[in-house]
Amino acid sequence: MTDKPSQKAPHVGLFATCLVDLFRPGVGFAAIKLLEDAGCTVSVPQSQTCCGQPAYNSGDRRDAAAIAKTVIAAFEAYDFVVVPSGSCGGTIKKHYPGLLGDDREWGARAEALSAKTHELISFLTDILGVAAVSARFDGSVTYHDSCSGLREMGIEAQPRALLETVDGLTIREMADADVCCGFGGTFCVKYPELSNAIVEKKTEAIAASGADTVLAGDLGCLMNMAGKLQRQGRPIKARHVAEVLAGMTDMPAIGESE
Amino acid sequence: MRITAPAFKENAQNALTDLHLQRALEHVEAGFIHKRAKVVAALPEFDALRDAARDIKNHTLEHLDLYLEAYEKAATKAGGQVHWAETGGDARAIILDICRKAGAKTITKGKSMVSEEININDFLAENGIEPVETDLGEYIIQLRGEPPSHIIAPAVHLTKDQVEADFRRVHTHLDAARDLSESTSLLAEARGVLRDKFLAADVGMTGANFLVAETGTSVIVTNEGNGDLTQVLPRVHIVIASIEKVVPTLEDVSTLLRVLARSATGQDMTVYNTFSTGPRRPGDPDGPEEYHVVILDNGRTAMLGNEFHDMLRCIRCGACMNHCPVYHAIGGHAYGTPYVGPMGAVLAPALFGLDEAANLPNASTFCGRCESVCPMRIPLPKLLRHWREKEFERGLAPATQRWGLGVWAYFAQHPRLYRLSTRLAIGALGWLGKKKGRFRALPLAGGWTRHRDLPAPSSRTFIDQIRDREQ
Amino acid sequence: MSGRETVLGKVRRALAVSGAEAERKAAVDERLANPVAGLIPERGQLEGAARVDLFCKMAEAVQAGVTRVASSDDVPEAIAKFLRQNNLPAEIRLGADDRLAGLPWEKTPNLTRKSGPSDGRDLTGVSHALGGVAETGTLVLHSGSDNPTTLNFLPDTHIVVVAADDIAGDYETVWQRIRTIFGKGVMPRTVNWVTGPSRSADIEQTLLLGAHGPRALQIIVIGGTA
Numbered sequence: 001m002t003d004k005p006s007q008k009a010p011h012v013g014l015f016a017t018c019l020v021d022l023f024r025p026g027v028g029f030a031a032i033k034l035l036e037d038a039g040c041t042v043s044v045p046q047s048q049t050c051c052g053q054p055a056y057n058s059g060d061r062r063d064a065a066a067i068a069k070t071v072i073a074a075f076e077a078y079d080f081v082v083v084p085s086g087s088c089g090g091t092i093k094k095h096y097p098g099l100l101g102d103d104r105e106w107g108a109r110a111e112a113l114s115a116k117t118h119e120l121i122s123f124l125t126d127i128l129g130v131a132a133v134s135a136r137f138d139g140s141v142t143y144h145d146s147c148s149g150l151r152e153m154g155i156e157a158q159p160r161a162l163l164e165t166v167d168g169l170t171i172r173e174m175a176d177a178d179v180c181c182g183f184g185g186t187f188c189v190k191y192p193e194l195s196n197a198i199v200e201k202k203t204e205a206i207a208a209s210g211a212d213t214v215l216a217g218d219l220g221c222l223m224n225m226a227g228k229l230q231r232q233g234r235p236i237k238a239r240h241v242a243e244v245l246a247g248m249t250d251m252p253a254i255g256e257s258e
Numbered sequence: 259m260r261i262t263a264p265a266f267k268e269n270a271q272n273a274l275t276d277l278h279l280q281r282a283l284e285h286v287e288a289g290f291i292h293k294r295a296k297v298v299a300a301l302p303e304f305d306a307l308r309d310a311a312r313d314i315k316n317h318t319l320e321h322l323d324l325y326l327e328a329y330e331k332a333a334t335k336a337g338g339q340v341h342w343a344e345t346g347g348d349a350r351a352i353i354l355d356i357c358r359k360a361g362a363k364t365i366t367k368g369k370s371m372v373s374e375e376i377n378i379n380d381f382l383a384e385n386g387i388e389p390v391e392t393d394l395g396e397y398i399i400q401l402r403g404e405p406p407s408h409i410i411a412p413a414v415h416l417t418k419d420q421v422e423a424d425f426r427r428v429h430t431h432l433d434a435a436r437d438l439s440e441s442t443s444l445l446a447e448a449r450g451v452l453r454d455k456f457l458a459a460d461v462g463m464t465g466a467n468f469l470v471a472e473t474g475t476s477v478i479v480t481n482e483g484n485g486d487l488t489q490v491l492p493r494v495h496i497v498i499a500s501i502e503k504v505v506p507t508l509e510d511v512s513t514l515l516r517v518l519a520r521s522a523t524g525q526d527m528t529v530y531n532t533f534s535t536g537p538r539r540p541g542d543p544d545g546p547e548e549y550h551v552v553i554l555d556n557g558r559t560a561m562l563g564n565e566f567h568d569m570l571r572c573i574r575c576g577a578c579m580n581h582c583p584v585y586h587a588i589g590g591h592a593y594g595t596p597y598v599g600p601m602g603a604v605l606a607p608a609l610f611g612l613d614e615a616a617n618l619p620n621a622s623t624f625c626g627r628c629e630s631v632c633p634m635r636i637p638l639p640k641l642l643r644h645w646r647e648k649e650f651e652r653g654l655a656p657a658t659q660r661w662g663l664g665v666w667a668y669f670a671q672h673p674r675l676y677r678l679s680t681r682l683a684i685g686a687l688g689w690l691g692k693k694k695g696r697f698r699a700l701p702l703a704g705g706w707t708r709h710r711d712l713p714a715p716s717s718r719t720f721i722d723q724i725r726d727r728e729q
Numbered sequence: 730m731s732g733r734e735t736v737l738g739k740v741r742r743a744l745a746v747s748g749a750e751a752e753r754k755a756a757v758d759e760r761l762a763n764p765v766a767g768l769i770p771e772r773g774q775l776e777g778a779a780r781v782d783l784f785c786k787m788a789e790a791v792q793a794g795v796t797r798v799a800s801s802d803d804v805p806e807a808i809a810k811f812l813r814q815n816n817l818p819a820e821i822r823l824g825a826d827d828r829l830a831g832l833p834w835e836k837t838p839n840l841t842r843k844s845g846p847s848d849g850r851d852l853t854g855v856s857h858a859l860g861g862v863a864e865t866g867t868l869v870l871h872s873g874s875d876n877p878t879t880l881n882f883l884p885d886t887h888i889v890v891v892a893a894d895d896i897a898g899d900y901e902t903v904w905q906r907i908r909t910i911f912g913k914g915v916m917p918r919t920v921n922w923v924t925g926p927s928r929s930a931d932i933e934q935t936l937l938l939g940a941h942g943p944r945a946l947q948i949i950v951i952g953g954t955a
Binding site for chain 2: 731732733735736737739740741742743744745746748753754756757760761764765766767768770771772787791824845846849864865866867872873874877878879881882883899900901904914915916917918919920921922923924925926927928929930931932933934935937939940941942943
Binding site: 022028029060148151 | 267274588623626630648673676684694704710714718
């Protein structure tokens with residue numbers, strides 16, 4: 001990894017997201033591997049924190065706007081901003097322009113950043129044209145469509161297409177893969193009983209798929225599903241889809257000990 | 259109905275443990291989602307029709323004053339009497355006055371959410387006039403003294419057994435030994451009981467799905483035919499409709515109807531779409547002698563022209579609630595307002611006040627499935643977020659929540675401080691959770707760990723690990 | 730201030746308009762004076778026999794029965810036969826529609842005809858539709874002494890006669906015909922679109938026919954075969 005971009009290699013600023021930063025650094029390393037394998041130069045700005053979505057979705061526009069400016073300043077120099085999360089990527093791509101739209105200068109900078117911000121997997125397939133990965137995973141997986149990724153960023157076929165190219169892997173679709181897992185950011189702690197009722201349906205569908213691992217593109221959803229599966233004593237593992245695509249499944253699954 | 263939205267959390271908790279309700283809610287997913295998906299897949303133009311429908315309403319709302327005036331002019335020309343009501347109270351007074359002048363003892367009612375909104379049934383009953391709901395679902399919940407739990411399937415929260423019990427309790431004039439074990443026999447019984455009510459009513463009252471400015475026409479959409487019997491048999495027909503129901507032309511209505519039925523019940527077209535213009539004409543053998551339309555504001559103008567404007571496009575199909583994971587979990591009554599699900603969570607604070615309804619915009623995961631099926635392309639999550647902003651601005655959110663978020667936001671804007679504090683916190687948590695890989699309980703994380711384990715972080719943050727590598 | 734002025738005033742304040750803006754008025758006047766059809770689905774644009782076939786198919790898909798006859802002379806026998814096959818009394822109620830009155834009822838001497846609106850005791854009503862709409866198998870009927878509206882809803886069984894030539898592809902074509910018949914901006918008191926027999930799914934989302942309106946809808950299409 002280097003901070004010096006070559007003439008041709010796209011220089012990607014990786015926005016790891018706060019959850020990956022704090023809870024699962026492996027996803028960040030998987031993202032770096034996938035991007036570098038696809039010919040990118042990857043930088044990880046040290047000044048990154050959070051995309052501001054918790055404040056934004058809680059109605060705190062002022063703080064959300066201030067955080068957005070921090071993110072813009074940290075990332076606007078790169079050719080692309082890539083995020084291993086449809087939700088945080090969606091915040092930057094779909095919501096920053098509106099959030100800062102009243103400010104001419106920052107509005108324009110938000111628009112510019114939005115235009116080059118992508119969720120990791122769709123960036124690989126749709127922008128870089130990656131059609132296959134070289135990875136092996138001996139097991140069956142079921143893929144949960146995280147809501148923001150699916151409905152804000154249009155991510156549905158891309159991860160499945162790349163998973164098809166992983167040696168040894170079988171996909172077993174669950175019923176209602178496109179239905180929310182009940183995480184919802186602060187929702188899950190503001191309305192814990194409701195969130196639980198929703199995630200119970202999700203883990204039921206995961207178990208019914210017969211897969212031994214559930215994958216998704218958002219760590220928030222994954223922590224929610226993994227935590228519920230473990231509380232229910234179900235022997236199903238949870239991983240970020242990037243870990244499998246990067247062949248980095250030697251690290252313990254989410255919530256598993258080393 | 260009594261607004262119980264402030265008790266949303268308790269309502270939701272009760273709903274989650276109500277076994278009858280949970281069983282009934284299973285029908286929502288099977289009954290609505292798959293039917294809609296099938297009929298939408300069979301019409302290649304569906305998404306383009308949604309765009310067209312959105313554009314029609316946007317145009318109408320931009321010219322709402324003029325279309326309302328045009329509607330009034332045409333309706334009056336056709337012999338209708340148009341009344342204007344600023345508030346629910348105004349509408350109730352107007353309706354009571356019409357009923358009194360008609361000497362009404364009973365009025366039959368077609369299904370109307372606006373009539374639920376203004377509490378007309380209780381009001382009429384208090385004034386000695388018996389309101390009879392005639393939509394099967396509305397009839398059932400009227401027997402039970404309940405509000406609707408869904409805007410187009412008001413009794414969706416009930417099972418067949420519960421309906422049978424209610425019919426036996428109320429229809430005491432019928433043979434106690436009759437068999438009501440099948441839905442068909444329940445339907446036949448309601449049909450028989452209500453047929454007499456239709457024929458005896460002095461006034462019939464319906465809502466309106468649309469008002470057509472071009473012709474002064476009101477439009478109702480029903481599958482049962484109850485709305486038609488409500489309006490064709492009594493001497494007086496009253497239509498209650500809110501201001502945003504107006505659309506320009508018959509062509510515009512046709513476009514809207516193409517998306518309404520498909521989004522609502524998964525039908526290509528609802529069985530009865532009825533276009534009513536004025537009272538009985540000379541030579542007509544049937545139909546009402548008087549035709550009144552009450553046009554109601556009741557808080558709509560407070561949404562017009564501002565960040566909530568898009569909500570006024572709503573055509574009340576119910577697709578948003580049919581596809582909502584929160585609605586699936588708790589049904590409609592927990593919302594504690596007549597309008598439920600995502601559309602209700604946007605409307606309720608406008609109609610009943612944010613103080614009353616602040617819970618509702620918060621009780622959403624923002625999964626966006628509602629917006630993805632809305633035939634009018636209303637950005638429901640965005641509108642819910644706007645209510646959260648209003649709530650935040652007014653300091654209505656719980657102090658602990660505001661404090662927690664405030665601290666987080668402060669750190670997020672100060673990367674060095676953020677690094678330092680997360681390094682310490684994650685280091686400690688990672689060390690604590692290393693052995694098991696997760697926590698079953700953790701101080702301050704009870705909302706999470708009550709129902710699920712919390713994955714433990716690794717002991718060093720990603721950013722620190724990157725820095726270590728680069729150094 | 731009247732409710733009217735209050736409500737319109739609030740609308741205008743919210744929209745920041747006075748109501749007198751010439752441009753807005755012109756836009757509204759134009760739209761109302763010259764209604765423009767929106768997007769018509771392809772299935773609503775079929776011609777000839779294909780259109781009539783689609784009408785029949787869509788109507789049957791929503792549990793209506795369809796009988797096709799070659800000419801109006803065949804209608805009385807088609808009605809009598811339908812009643813016989815469904816064990817219904819040979820008795821119908823119908824309005825004053827000339828197209829129905831002019832049918833050769835002498836071919837079915839055992840069929841009793843009553844005229845006028847229904848009082849709720851008729852088992853079978855017969856109406857003549859203004860037209861049909863192929864895209865959804867929808868019948869279009871209108872009020873008046875020819876075809877009383879009560880006949881559409883009170884009898885258990887509703888038989889509707891429609892001429893294949895009156896079956897349009899889309900709703901918009903029928904609106905144009907109504908404008909031609911009644912005059913621009915003028916509507917009959919009631920226009921009913923009827924798509925299948927009455928139904929309800931209010932109990933456990935189970936679809937049941939015959940909620941308050943007819944339990945059965947039988948459509949007799951005259952002509953239109955290829």
